[in-house]
Amino acid sequence: MCRSIKTLRPPYTEAVTEEDVRAAALQYVRKVSGFRHPAAHNAAAFERAVDEVTAATEELLASLSVRGGTAPRKP
Numbered sequence: 597m598c599r600s601i602k603t604l605r606p607p608y609t610e611a612v613t614e615e616d617v618r619a620a621a622l623q624y625v626r627k628v629s630g631f632r633h634p635a636a637h638n639a640a641a642f643e644r645a646v647d648e649v650t651a652a653t654e655e656l657l658a659s660l661s662v663r664g665g666t667a668p669r670k671p
Contacts, residue, residue: 617657621650
């Protein structure tokens with residue numbers, strides 16, 4: 597699923613931007629919902645989902661520690 601979403605943790609990616617995290621969240625929500633661009637009546641729910649997935653992803657990445665001593669990072 598979502599093959600276009602890249603891995604956002606070290607050692608795969610060292611410099612992750614907020615835009616990277618949001619783009620991954622958008623791809624995920626598009627895949628799950630089946631909408632590339634939701635209709636007006638679904639737009640608020642779609643954007644809220646992207647915001648929530650973005651926040652969850654940032655929290656996850658900040659909490660991960662990679663074997664080899666890499667400390668958790670702050671998004």
